[in-house]
């Protein structure tokens with residue numbers, strides 16, 4: 001992993017706000033990218049309690065922060081507070097990245113674009129695909145929106161509680177439907193957008209026998225990187241994309257928005273992996 005360049009009076013600061021945030025991989029990922037590209041930037045984490053997002057946005061303006069990442073529990077509040085939102089962030093009502101456009105702030109959702117970019121990086125297109133998304137929380141909604149924009153033909157949203165599943169389907173009822181686990185077998189792309197499989201929540205969100213070759217199975221869980229779902233998918237002959245893919249590519253899209261520089265994705269992936277196994 002690259003180290004941070006010497007900090008001076010010219011150094012620009014980017015940050016993440018969230019609670020909890022101490023275990024975020026974002027500082028390692030972004031500082032490695034700044035070092036690799038020679039940019040005089042540094043990235044830090046600010047633990048910010050729920051309800052304090054507006055004050056963090058004011059601080060971004062007052063202190064002239066170059067960019068802001070937004071994580072739980074602030075994504076919806078920031079979308080409500082900012083006047084200027086990307087079309088995607090407005091549709092989702094959630095912002096995970098704030099960038100400058102001239103002298104005003106704009107809220108973006110790079111979870112959605114980063115998810116699609118992670119697939120593209122591994123050679124997997126979304127255009128015309130039939131998709132099954134398991135889980136319909138904040139991440140599941142972002143995945144659905146990203147794949148709609150990327151041209152998915154049909155998206156089955158499979159969620160434990162029907163209400164949240166229906167909310168995700170409402171993003172585009174003409175191409176989305178509330179689905180059942182059996183829909184997974186007919187999907188070209190299968191996504192786990194639940195926490196099932198992460199450390200402390202073992203298990204697999206997809207029933208046995210539904211995965212096969214000619215499928216791409218995408219995990220959002222990144223701790224551990226290799227989950228029960230990914231193991232089962234490989235055994236079934238499917239292609240896989242792990243949770244570090246979305247993590248890295250949402251950061252890469254944010255880096256591009258803040259700096260205008262092409263992000264060093266491989267360096268960022270390596271930094272994210274180093275933290276994951278620390």
Ligand SMILES: NC(=O)c1ccc[n+]([C@@H]2O[C@H](COP(=O)([O-])OP(=O)(O)OC[C@H]3O[C@@H](n4cnc5c(N)ncnc54)[C@H](OP(=O)(O)O)[C@@H]3O)[C@@H](O)[C@H]2O)c1
Nearest residue numbers: 135136137138139140160161164193194195220243246247
């Ligand atoms: N790789 C990345 O860059 C990235 C980015 C964002 C999130 N994530 C990961 O994605 C996962 C979801 O995040 P989130 O922000 O969407 O969380 P969230 O808003 O809390 O939503 C969680 C979703 O998972 C479902 N769920 C939870 N426990 C379940 C269980 N035991 N069985 C079946 N379904 C269950 C929930 O269903 P109900 O609606 O019924 O409660 C809900 O749909 C987390 O593991 C998070 O770390 C990864």
